[in-house]
Amino acid sequence: MSGWSKIDGRAVALAQANIDTDQLIPARFMSQPRKDGYGDFLLFDAREDDAKHPLNRHARVDVLVTRRNFGTGSSREAAVYALVDYGIRAVLAPSFGDIFASNAVNNGLLPARIDADVIEELIAALGAGEAAAAVDLEAGTATIGNRLVAFDLDPVWQQKLINGWDDIDLTAQHKGEISRFCAARVAAHPWATPTSKHETKT
Amino acid sequence: MKPRTLLDKLWDVHEIMQRADGTSLLWVDRHLVHEGSHHAFAKLKERGMPVAQPHLTFGVVDHYAPTRPGDVAPDIRRMIKTLGDNARAAGIKLFDLHDPEQGIVHVIGPEQGLTLPGLLINCGDSHTSTHGAFGALAFGVGATEVAHILATQTIWQKRPKTMRVRFDGMLSAGVTAKDMALHWIAGLGADGARGHAIEYAGAAVDALSMEGRLTLCNLSIEGGARLGMIAPDDVTFAYIKGRPFAPKGAAWDAAVADWRALVTDEGAQFDREVVFNAGDIAPTLTWGTTPEEALSITGSIPDPESMPGGKAAHARASLEYMGLSAGTPLDGVPVDQVFIGSCTNGRIEDLRMAAKVLAGRKAKVPGLVSPGSASVKRQAEEEGLAQVFIDAGLEWADAGCSMCVGMNGDHVESGKRCASSTNRNFKGRQGRGARTHLMSPAMVAAAAVHGHLADVRPMLEGRI
Numbered sequence A: 001m002s003g004w005s006k007i008d009g010r011a012v013a014l015a016q017a018n019i020d021t022d023q024l025i026p027a028r029f030m031s032q033p034r035k036d037g038y039g040d041f042l043l044f045d046a047r048e049d050d051a052k053h054p055l056n057r058h059a060r061v062d063v064l065v066t067r068r069n070f071g072t073g074s075s076r077e078a079a080v081y082a083l084v085d086y087g088i089r090a091v092l093a094p095s096f097g098d099i100f101a102s103n104a105v106n107n108g109l110l111p112a113r114i115d116a117d118v119i120e121e122l123i124a125a126l127g128a129g130e131a132a133a134a135v136d137l138e139a140g141t142a143t144i145g146n147r148l149v150a151f152d153l154d155p156v157w158q159q160k161l162i163n164g165w166d167d168i169d170l171t172a173q174h175k176g177e178i179s180r181f182c183a184a185r186v187a188a189h190p191w192a193t194p195t196s197k198h199e200t201k202t
Numbered sequence B: 001m002k003p004r005t006l007l008d009k010l011w012d013v014h015e016i017m018q019r020a021d022g023t024s025l026l027w028v029d030r031h032l033v034h035e036g037s038h039h040a041f042a043k044l045k046e047r048g049m050p051v052a053q054p055h056l057t058f059g060v061v062d063h064y065a066p067t068r069p070g071d072v073a074p075d076i077r078r079m080i081k082t083l084g085d086n087a088r089a090a091g092i093k094l095f096d097l098h099d100p101e102q103g104i105v106h107v108i109g110p111e112q113g114l115t116l117p118g119l120l121i122n123c124g125d126s127h128t129s130t131h132g133a134f135g136a137l138a139f140g141v142g143a144t145e146v147a148h149i150l151a152t153q154t155i156w157q158k159r160p161k162t163m164r165v166r167f168d169g170m171l172s173a174g175v176t177a178k179d180m181a182l183h184w185i186a187g188l189g190a191d192g193a194r195g196h197a198i199e200y201a202g203a204a205v206d207a208l209s210m211e212g213r214l215t216l217c218n219l220s221i222e223g224g225a226r227l228g229m230i231a232p233d234d235v236t237f238a239y240i241k242g243r244p245f246a247p248k249g250a251a252w253d254a255a256v257a258d259w260r261a262l263v264t265d266e267g268a269q270f271d272r273e274v275v276f277n278a279g280d281i282a283p284t285l286t287w288g289t290t291p292e293e294a295l296s297i298t299g300s301i302p303d304p305e306s307m308p309g310g311k312a313a314h315a316r317a318s319l320e321y322m323g324l325s326a327g328t329p330l331d332g333v334p335v336d337q338v339f340i341g342s343c344t345n346g347r348i349e350d351l352r353m354a355a356k357v358l359a360g361r362k363a364k365v366p367g368l369v370s371p372g373s374a375s376v377k378r379q380a381e382e383e384g385l386a387q388v389f390i391d392a393g394l395e396w397a398d399a400g401c402s403m404c405v406g407m408n409g410d411h412v413e414s415g416k417r418c419a420s421s422t423n424r425n426f427k428g429r430q431g432r433g434a435r436t437h438l439m440s441p442a443m444v445a446a447a448a449v450h451g452h453l454a455d456v457r458p459m460l461e462g463r464i
């Protein structure tokens, strides 16, 4: 995954709370392999049921501004694949599903937390329209139209997004500690291992 | 030593190291995989990495498991086959479709004795919080994290904040763990416990069976919590003893000695504490499209106009989707069908409770009963519960996720209203356009008999 620190694009509002991962990608699409792209599945039912859905009205969306509890529900990372493959780079909301947020960061998508009253102002300003959007990860700010807002982001996630870090590579540096821990765990708590066989290949 | 919470104790024993930024690298004792884990196996293959600890990894066919006889769609067959291929290639023990111990991952973990107090358990599924009922640190992860666990048997996590949810007093007859969960989520919101690890406590929690505790912890995620836990006690130990993968002999004694220490110390501080009175809880069910839109069966659908800003817009959209209007009493809303099953309420005790309501009665609407595992299915048949469902006119199916998520083809048709013992009433969750009302299995049985949403309590008189 490649990192990024700035984006410029277009923002639209999705004035709904609790957009869960079942809505982001209905379960029936999840048996598809990733290589074919998941962008077409994003909010599939909502887009099909409503010709005026924000994603139907605007050809290009890089930043979504939405209400609380975005990405709640199932841990399906496919919800993030759908957003990313569609072209979305950042979601601005008052709160996110925990698993969704870490899945997002693992795929280069920014889950930017912004206070609900500020989000409401942005949603009101965007209305059914769109606006230029700029996100600066280093500064922790987003500019929607001419409004500059600061967002909350865990500093670890900020670094991961900027550097495009992959956890498996990071963890490889701790191979020795992991092996030692594993041996100690088995010795101290033999009941924690379901079989007697034990090996470490990390 | 400073008094510690249960979370602190579990965290400390699994922490391999902590980075300067406060993120911990944790050791994973059990990793459970299912058909949906195909993305993670593909990531591993791309990097040419093996599964680090196959003997700590267990696979099961559940999300796509066919539960009714007949042809299986090619893409479903492919999903099941892919899991089998991945498990065999890595040397992972698999509970395959026709394995006598197959079932929903969160049902078979406890059943097989794979789920134990003191373990860290991960699975690429949000309801992994279920296993916390044993005093385990159990949470769901996404595909990238599944790949990381497969490759390293570890996970990077920030320690969540702690929250104790206490239920004082006792539940009244006909009220279950499902009602406790929907009650607290309705009170605090679907993101009410965001960023927290919940420890459930109090007399009403202590009094729950293992099945009830699993239901309560299962729904933690629907209130936004990272995970839910209950300190293990004699109820827990009695449940585990003799299970296939549970420790035996001297290891059992050592285990119980360790497990007894898994309690929050006197005086330990939680970041947040919430208290409910269990005696106040009535059978509770959802009327909208998020688990927080829930009410007692004696209530009427609220008026969105009387709700605060953001909630009003959501409630209006929910009512439109659900085909309901403000002011309608919940008791009496006609249903088209019912479903009993899922990792929330597909265990033997859930089926017993539903059968108590259904015995000698007929369902007015069609319905599907899918036990949580093949072994629950056998037990229900031996106990005569299956016959009660069949005699009532419901369909008795095989084990799997079934109509909870509809991936295997068991779904609710658009516009149909389903009384369901599952965990998510999201738009389209049980099928496109499906209208889901979440409730306990007993309440589902009551809805089946009446053909409409109904209070189960009068129907249980003389039966419990």
Ligand code: SF4
Pocket: B062, B063, B104, B105, B106, B125, B127, B342, B343, B344, B400, B401, B404, B405, B423
């Ligand atoms: S029963 Fe439903 S919630 Fe549970 S694991 Fe299966 S799909 Fe997920």
